[in-house]
Amino acid sequence: MSLEMYREYVLDLYKNPLNKGIIENPSHEFMKNNPLCGDEIKIQLVIKNNKIENLKFDGIGCAISMASASLLTEKLKNLTIEEAKNINKDDILELIKIPLSPVRIKCALLSLDVLRGALENARN
Amino acid sequence: MKTILKKMLDVKKEFPIFKSNPGLVYLDNAATSQKPKTVIESLKNFYEKENANIHRGVYTLSEVATEKYEESRKIIARFINANPEEIIFTKNTTESLNLLSYTIQELIEKGKNEIILTEMEHHSNLVPWQQMAKRNNFKIKFIPIKNFELDYDKAQELITEKTALLSITHVSNVFGTINSIDKLIGIAKVNNVLTIIDAAQSIQHISVDVKKLNCDFLVFSGHKMFGPTGIGILYGKKELLEKLSPFMTGGGMIEKVSYEKASWNEIPLKFEAGTQNIGGVIALGEATNYLEKIGINNIREHEKELLEYALDKLNEIKNIEIYNPGKDKSLSVISFNIKEIHPHDVASILNDYNIAIRAGHHCCMPLMKKLNIPGTCRISLSIYNTKEDIDSLINGLKKVQEVFK
Structure with a gap:
């Protein structure tokens, strides 16, 4: 049952996302869309001394992709680049804690993809 | 009109998918139709x-x-x-x-x-x-x-x-x-x-x-x-x-x-x-x-009646936006969005009620961009659909709104 997916905290994060917005001068940023649904997420990072000091995500998406972006960005705060790079699919599923069908897993993993792009994409 | 709808009820029996999946409300005919036994x-x-x-x-x-x-x-x-x-x-x-x-x-x-x-x-x-x-x-x-x-x-x-x-x-x-x-x-x-x-x-x-x-x-x-x-x-x-x-x-x-x-x-x-x-x-x-x-004219008549019914019922849903030029100018395809609920979430929850609709950009990404939306929910009707299917959809959409209340 997909109703399992729409738990209170997922819906809360959809309505009131964490770390959503724009950073004026990020050191790193990346945007990507999910070709399946057209959803688009951007992640901006401020990395200083190898550490993520600040970050925001922006975009539109379903409850699953928005909740997962909130949870991922929350986890990333103060991580080193290496620690951020080591975050994998299982970590995301662990964070979101809901059963997902193969199609909807892609929604949950979009922000992880964007993060990987952002870590490689320093501005200047 | 009535006789055509009744005739179409018999048509549904000719599609084995509905026997294998009792209660299936299939509203994704623009993606692919079901196959009759004879095929x-x-x-x-x-x-x-x-x-x-x-x-x-x-x-x-x-x-x-x-x-x-x-x-x-x-x-x-x-x-x-x-x-x-x-x-x-x-x-x-x-x-x-x-x-x-x-x-x-x-x-x-x-x-x-x-x-x-x-x-x-x-x-x-x-x-x-x-x-x-x-x-x-x-x-x-x-x-x-x-x-x-x-x-x-x-x-x-x-x-x-x-x-x-x-x-x-x-x-x-x-x-x-x-x-x-x-x-x-x-x-x-x-x-x-x-x-x-x-x-x-x-x-x-x-x-x-x-x-x-x-x-x-x-x-x-x-x-x-x-x-x-x-x-x-x-x-x-x-x-x-x-x-x-x-x-x-x-x-x-x-x-x-x-x-x-x-x-x-x-x-x-x-x-x-x-x-x-x-x-x-x-x-x-x-x-x-x-x-x-079955006859293309019978099909058209049946689907026209369903389209009109579906448009009327959908229009009663709160916070809905419908992307359709009206019953006289369109075939039985209706795109819509429910305010502040992403189409994928709508489709996922409807799936719990055995209702199959499509959600996304429908292979029309530039069009979605022009409409300034990430995608739509889409229903598309065929010869075996019934007014009951539309009623199930409407009930399902009300459930979706309850979940996201």
Whole structure:
């Protein structure tokens, strides 16, 4: 049952996302869309001394992709680049804690993809 | 009206999917239709009793397979009022359009270098032309949309003596809009423009007559008209098909081959290289027979009544936005969004109630961008749908709103 997916905290994060917005001068940023649904997420990072000091995500998406972006960005705060790079699919599923069908897993993993792009994409 | 709806209830029994999936509310017919028993039986019958390769065998089995394959071509030709040699079997609409985008150059007069599409094309009638334009240094222009319909005044301005070809969808797979293709073909003819009609979304719902339309090419897929997947149609006027070079070369499509060179078979075989989807072709003939038996006018009437019912009921839903030009201007396709709920979430929750709808960009990413939305929820109806299906949808949508309250 997909109703399992729409738990209170997922819906809360959809309505009131964490770390959503724009950073004026990020050191790193990346945007990507999910070709399946057209959803688009951007992640901006401020990395200083190898550490993520600040970050925001922006975009539109379903409850699953928005909740997962909130949870991922929350986890990333103060991580080193290496620690951020080591975050994998299982970590995301662990964070979101809901059963997902193969199609909807892609929604949950979009922000992880964007993060990987952002870590490689320093501005200047 | 009532009698037609009742007759259609019996139709549902002819589709085994509903027996295997009791309670299934299938509202994704624009993506693919379900298959009637007679079509499934036809495939089974071919592989169990008649399987052989066509055109070359001199033994009985091969002759029977060839006869049935060619009979299918005749059935489909009759269905759209074409001649059998004007019917080319392909894999699907996409392959038919790719075939044209790679070969049509030879038909284009010098000095013409513009392609006219519409803003509501499916990626399959956009991307092949983008590639063709890149190869030949052509320019693509788009007929804009106004209130979910084409802007025909703008179309008149866009189609000029510089236009090489016009490739347009008969019916929008997002809005359900029935485009006035006769009007556009008329404007094209005055300017000596080649015309291609994408009938993927119309062929199973309304009558399509290529002679009346006077289009040069028309393409569609079998799987959306109760046939199997993997079989599509390219119709082309005989004199044009004869001028075109083959798209794919190899066995079956040749007249004579030496180590150095080859010459081509006559149409339609010139375009059917390699062993074809024989079982699929025969089953598509069966699907066409099935469609004709029910009658395209009965189908239209049934779906019109359902569309009207669905639009009325959907309009009662709170915070809904509907993307449809209205019941008289559209086929049974309705796109909508519920405020602040993403289409994927709507579709996921409806799935819990055994309701299958489509959510996303419907292979129309530029159109979604123009509408400034990430995607839509879409329902598309067919002959076996009922008013009860619509009621289930409406109840389901209320549940969705409860979850997201």
